[in-house]
Amino acid sequence: MLILNNxxxxxxxxxxxxxxxxxKAYREQAEGKAVNRPRTDMYLPSTTEGGVxxxxxxxxxLQESKxxxxxxxxxxxxxxxxxxxxxxxxxxxxxxxxxxxxxxLFSAESGEPLAIFPDGVIQRLRVAISSALxxxxxxxxxxxxxxxxxxxxxxxxHVPAMCAVRKITKVQVFSPTEARRRSFVQEMEKKVGxxxxxxxxxxxxxxxxxxxxxxxxxxxxxxEPEWVRPGIHFTCVxxxxxxxxxxxxxxRVAIHARNFAPENFIAGFxxxxxxxxxxxxxxxxxxxxxxxRAKPPFWLDAPELKDIIGGKAQGRGSPEEAxxxxxxxxxxxxxxxxxxxxxxxxxxxxxxREIPTDWFxxxxxx
Amino acid sequence: MLILNNxxxxxxxxxxxxxxxxxKAYREQAEGKAVNRPRTDMYLPSTTEGGVxxxxxxxxxLQESKxxxxxxxxxxxxxxxxxxxxxxxxxxxxxxxxxxxxxxLFSAESGEPLAIFPDGVIQRLRVAISSALxxxxxxxxxxxxxxxxxxxxxxxxHVPAMCAVRKITKVQVFSPTEARRRSFVQEMEKKVGxxxxxxxxxxxxxxxxxxxxxxxxxxxxxxEPEWVRPGIHFTCVxxxxxxxxxxxxxxRVAIHARNFAPENFIAGFxxxxxxxxxxxxxxxxxxxxxxxRAKPPFWLDAPELKDIIGGKAQGRGSPEEAxxxxxxxxxxxxxxxxxxxxxxxxxxxxxxREIPTDWFxxxxxx
Numbered sequence: 001m002l003i004l005n006n007x008x009x010x011x012x013x014x015x016x017x018x019x020x021x022x023x024k025a026y027r028e029q030a031e032g033k034a035v036n037r038p039r040t041d042m043y044l045p046s047t048t049e050g051g052v053x054x055x056x057x058x059x060x061x062l063q064e065s066k067x068x069x070x071x072x073x074x075x076x077x078x079x080x081x082x083x084x085x086x087x088x089x090x091x092x093x094x095x096x097x098x099x100x101x102x103x104x105l106f107s108a109e110s111g112e113p114l115a116i117f118p119d120g121v122i123q124r125l126r127v128a129i130s131s132a133l134x135x136x137x138x139x140x141x142x143x144x145x146x147x148x149x150x151x152x153x154x155x156x157x158h159v160p161a162m163c164a165v166r167k168i169t170k171v172q173v174f175s176p177t178e179a180r181r182r183s184f185v186q187e188m189e190k191k192v193g194x195x196x197x198x199x200x201x202x203x204x205x206x207x208x209x210x211x212x213x214x215x216x217x218x219x220x221x222x223x224e225p226e227w228v229r230p231g232i233h234f235t236c237v238x239x240x241x242x243x244x245x246x247x248x249x250x251x252r253v254a255i256h257a258r259n260f261a262p263e264n265f266i267a268g269f270x271x272x273x274x275x276x277x278x279x280x281x282x283x284x285x286x287x288x289x290x291x292x293r294a295k296p297p298f299w300l301d302a303p304e305l306k307d308i309i310g311g312k313a314q315g316r317g318s319p320e321e322a323x324x325x326x327x328x329x330x331x332x333x334x335x336x337x338x339x340x341x342x343x344x345x346x347x348x349x350x351x352x353r354e355i356p357t358d359w360f361x362x363x364x365x366x
Numbered sequence: 367m368l369i370l371n372n373x374x375x376x377x378x379x380x381x382x383x384x385x386x387x388x389x390k391a392y393r394e395q396a397e398g399k400a401v402n403r404p405r406t407d408m409y410l411p412s413t414t415e416g417g418v419x420x421x422x423x424x425x426x427x428l429q430e431s432k433x434x435x436x437x438x439x440x441x442x443x444x445x446x447x448x449x450x451x452x453x454x455x456x457x458x459x460x461x462x463x464x465x466x467x468x469x470x471l472f473s474a475e476s477g478e479p480l481a482i483f484p485d486g487v488i489q490r491l492r493v494a495i496s497s498a499l500x501x502x503x504x505x506x507x508x509x510x511x512x513x514x515x516x517x518x519x520x521x522x523x524h525v526p527a528m529c530a531v532r533k534i535t536k537v538q539v540f541s542p543t544e545a546r547r548r549s550f551v552q553e554m555e556k557k558v559g560x561x562x563x564x565x566x567x568x569x570x571x572x573x574x575x576x577x578x579x580x581x582x583x584x585x586x587x588x589x590e591p592e593w594v595r596p597g598i599h600f601t602c603v604x605x606x607x608x609x610x611x612x613x614x615x616x617x618r619v620a621i622h623a624r625n626f627a628p629e630n631f632i633a634g635f636x637x638x639x640x641x642x643x644x645x646x647x648x649x650x651x652x653x654x655x656x657x658x659r660a661k662p663p664f665w666l667d668a669p670e671l672k673d674i675i676g677g678k679a680q681g682r683g684s685p686e687e688a689x690x691x692x693x694x695x696x697x698x699x700x701x702x703x704x705x706x707x708x709x710x711x712x713x714x715x716x717x718x719r720e721i722p723t724d725w726f727x728x729x730x731x732x
Contacts, residue, residue, distance in 0.1 A: 006730045035408045037423070042401045042434065044427045044474045053474045055427060055434045057403070061410045061419075068408065068421045072436065072470075073732050074477040093476050094727045100477040101732030104438075108410045108419045110459050111440040111466040120730030153731050355721060361460045364372045364486030365519050366439050366467025 001360060003353040004117035004346055012345040013121060015164045018129045018338055023309060025062055025337035026133065030310025033063035036257070036332045051076040051091055060332025062340070066108045069336035071119055074100040079219075087217045105339045113360045115343050115352075119335070122342065126334040127327060128157035130305060131213065131235045134254060134325035136165035137308045137315030139211050139233035144169045147209030149202065149223065150216035151175035151184035154237050158213045163192045166211065171196040174205035175216070203227070214241035225249050228322050235325040242326065244298065250324035252317060253302040257331050299326060367726060369719040370483035370712055378711040379487060381530045384495045384704055389675060391428055391703035392499065396676025399429035402623070402698045417442040417457055426698025428706070432474045435702035437485055440466040445585075453583045471705045479726045481709050481718075485701070488708065492700040493693060494523035496622060496671060497579065497601045500691035502531035503674045503681030504620065505577050505599035510535045513575030515568065515589065516582035517541035517550035520603050524579050529558045532577065537562040540571035541582070569593070580607035591615050594688050601691040608692065610664065616690035618683060619668040623697050665692060 028034040037059035046053040053076050061068040076091040092099050101119035106112065135143075143166045148155055151173055162168055171188065173196060175181045181198040188196040199205050206212055206227040212234035214222040221243035223234055228249035236242050247253060303313035305325070316323055346352045394400040403425035412419040419442050427434040442457040458465050467485035472478065501509075509532045514521055517539055528534055537554065539562060541547045547564040554562040565571050572578055572593040578600035580588040587609040589600055594615035602608050613619060669679035671691070682689055712718045 003725050005725070006728055035410060037406045037408050037421075040403045040425075042403050042425055042427055044401060044429050044432075044434070047432070047475050053427075053477070055403075055425060055436075055472065055474075057423075057425065057436065059406075059408055059421060059423065061408055061421060063410050066410075066413070068410070068440065070421075070423065070436075070438065074434065074472045074474075074479070075732070076477060090731065092729075094478045095476065095723060096727065096729075098724075098727035098729050099732050100472070100479065100727060102479070102726060106421065106440045106466070108421075108440075109413050110461065111419070111442060112460045113440070113466065113468075116726070118726070118728035118730065118732070120728045120732050123732055124730075353725070357461060358464075359369050359371070359719070360468060360482070360484070361462065361464035361466055362372055362484035362486045363458075363462075363464050364484065364490075365456065366441070366465050366484070366486050366489055 001113050001355050001357045002115040002343065002346060003355060004115060004342070004351065006118050006121045008346065008351050009117060009121045009342055012342050012349070012351065013125060013338070015125075015129065015160050017341060017345075018125055019133065019164060021337045021341040022126065022129050022334060023133060025333045026306045026309040028062050028064055029306040029333060030312065034333045035061040039330060046076045048076045048091055048093055051078045058330060058332040058335075060334065060336040061108055062333060062336050065336065065340045067114070067336050067340040068106045068108050069332060069339045070104045070106070071332060071335040072102050073119070088219060089217070103335050103339050105343055112357055115339070117342070122335065122338045124153050124157045126338050127154055127237055127330070128161035130256060130334065131158060131237075131325060131327050132161035132165045133309060134235060134305055134327075135162060135211060135233055138252070138254065138323040138325055139166055140231055140316070140319055143210035143233065145209045145211070146171045147205040147207070147212045148173040149175070149205060149212075149214045149241070151177075151181045152215070152217065154215035155213070156184065156187065158215050159188050159196070160192055162211060162213065163194070169194055172199055172205045172207070172209060173197070174199050174202045216241060221246065230320045230322060233323045233325070235327060237327050239297065239326050239328045242324070247299055247324055247326065249322060251321040253299050253324045253326065254305060254308055254313070254315070255299060255302045255326045255328050256305050257329050258300060258304055302326070367479050367721050367723045368481040368709065368712060369721060370481060370708070370717065372484050372487045374712065374717050375483060375487045375708055378708050378715070378717065379491060379704070381495065381526050383707060383711075384491055385499065385530060387703045387707040388492065388495050388700060389499060391699045392672045392675040394428050394430055395672040395699060396678065400699045401427045405696060412442045414442045414457055414459055417444045424696060424698040424701075426700065426702040427474055428699060428702050431702065431706045433480070433702050433706040434472045434474050435698060435705045436470045436472070437698065437701040438468050439485070454585060455583070469701050469705050471709055478723055481705070483708070488701065488704045490519050490523045491527075492704050493520055493603055493696070494527035496700065497524060497603075497691060497693050498527035498531045499675060500601060500620060500671055500693075501528060501577060501599055504618070504689040504691055505532055506597055506682070506685055509576035509599065511575045511577070512537045513571040513573070513578045514539040515541070515571060515578075515580045515607070517543075517547045518581070518583065520581035521579070522550065522553065524581050525554050525562070526558055528577060528579065529560070535560055538565055538571045538573070538575060539563065540565050540568045582607060587612065596686045596688060599689045599691070601693060603693050605663065605692050605694045608690070613665055613690055613692065615688060617687040618689045619665050619692065620671060620674055620679070620681070620690070621665060621668045621692045621694050622671050623695055624666060624670055668692070
């Protein structure tokens with residue numbers, strides 16, 4: 001069984017091979033040859049003040065690649081209000097000030113575990129690549145200006161991903177912290193070799209942009225309804241970055257996945273409140289009460305990315321349409337696709353550490 | 367991070383310590399301090415003829431022990447008809463003719479992975495120990511004759527478990543294969559030091575028994591309604607071994623857990639059939655059709671084991687009552703409880719192999 005680290009994964013992963021692997025997975029999904037076990041989040045009180053412990057997991061399997069991936073996160077998180085916005089933070093409380101996110105890869109032929117590796121690099125890229133695949137199908141062919149919100153981890157992956165599917169000539173980036181957006185500009189210009197401009201007000205990032213990307217950790221609206229002009233394409237890493245009002249401005253909407261657990265949030269805080277769809281619904285519910293059941297968002301019937309990739313739904317109807325891709329929830333098959341790709345590359349190049357597979361097998365009937 | 371094997375786990379695990387660990391977990395669950403992520407089964411076609419590949423997982427967390435366990439199985443299974451009964455088989459198709467079942471243990475304080483080990487030994491014992499805890503609360507105090515159906519893995523664990531909670535003086539065992547039940551008798555007599563008798567007809571196992579245990583791999587009825595007499599206690603490892611008619615004969619019913627995924631079976635067989643509660647419902651549904659939605663069984667409102675352990679429901683009302691415990695579905699907290707116990711024992715005794723925890727941590731934000 002192979003152990004890889006993030007540096008090794010980064011050396012094996014390119015925007016180009018990820019686009020190929022993920023596109024193939026969505027085609028399999030469109031053909032009904034892929035399976036996803038929706039993400040669940042299991043909460044316990046944390047010993048870290050102000051934090052809660054969460055164990056998150058999702059799974060996906062691909063019939064043609066004959067792999068299953070399990071992706072898990074074991075984290076202490078907190079919600080913080082920062083410059084008027086509520087953000088979700090993960091505290092690095094594991095030894096050495098680190099986080100715990102893992103992908104376990106299994107063979108769907110022999111059942112055996114093939115590899116375990118951290119999820120950070122893949123996690124970032126698969127979100128951006130899925131958004132880029134959607135943009136390839138939905139954005140105008142002549143899109144050239146990218147307006148970006150956020151200067152973190154996810155935002156950094158979206159720049160090269162969008163540049164790989166459209167001839168982007170300029171990036172306009174807004175993030176609340178000036179120092180942050182400045183260092184982001186330097187990093188990105190080096191990476192993609194086109195002008196990247198930091199702006200001090202969000203509307204400047206949106207100005208004249210053909211594609212708008214919200215890739216922040218905000219859990220409140222980032223893209224304003226009035227920025228949605230004819231011909232634009234806009235996307236996000238969480239639907240709350242858009243909000244209903246902004247999404248309603250789009251002429252055509254697609255989502256990443258419809259299939260998610262009805263109550264994917266399960267808590268063990270020793271009270272009578274029960275599982276909910278959103279942890280904030282839970283935390284806001286009165287003790288002894290039940291969280292309000294959020295009604296499904298109006299856009300949940302929109303075509304999924306697989307429908308567009310698989311040719312069952314149209315990405316764009318005319319140059320004037322405003323299109324929106326809601327990267328609403330992750331799918332296990334993203335990890336299966338990229339994980340299997342990375343595993344194959346690592347095997348071919350002899351990269352990684354080997355531990356005995358036999359440690360993870362048993363001659364006792366399970 | 368610690369790696370243990372089944373032999374090491376077996377050396378650390380006793381009926382007595384497992385009873386303590388599991389009882390504590392059910393008390394935590396009764397207090398709302400435990401979380402369970404219901405089991406899901408994700409299916410893909412198998413390259414093994416007549417088999418299907420299934421990736422099964424469940425999770426559980428305990429607030430007081432500060433652990434989370436993920437239990438997974440990556441198997442090729444098949445359904446077979448054997449002597450008029452449909453049974454489910456797991457093919458050992460992993461290298462060396464082995465199976466793949468794992469428990470991953472995490473700290474709910476630091477998030478870090480603590481251990482990985484195979485599930486076989488724990489899997490068997492936790493089922494039997496939960497049934498024994500139920501019998502301790504529900505069976506008559508003077509129960510002395512145990513009627514057992516099955517002579518396999520699960521049956522073998524139930525004998526010492528039941529002997530630990532009631533003064534059993536005789537075991538009557540039926541299983542369809544004579545050779546199998548004979549070797550079982552020898553093994554069990556050595557283990558529990560009381561007479562174990564193999565019988566050739568199922569009704570002989572039930573004759574004059576105070577406790578009936580079905581611990582088979584049958585997915586059809588094993589315990590007949592007419593065997594349910596006043597004062598008896600009966601149980602199973604799957605509700606189908608009892609069936610509605612037999613369960614209705616009980617004056618009092620308890621179940622292991624009510625909370626399970628509404629559609630825990632998710633398939634990727636490239637057709638229009640959708641997720642179902644039971645894989646057989648799926649396989650029997652016509653191509654292009656939908657599996658019939660099985661209506662919830664009548665006993666799903668019965669108290670759960672945690673309610674009885676936690677004192678919120680009564681186990682037995684009178685010596686004349688016939689009581690029934692339906693060990694209907696596994697819970698992640700069983701693996702968290704026994705897993706944490708085994709991990710603590712292994713650490714205390716210096717057992718197992720160590721691999722660097724740092725391999726499973728990351729400094730990249732997940």
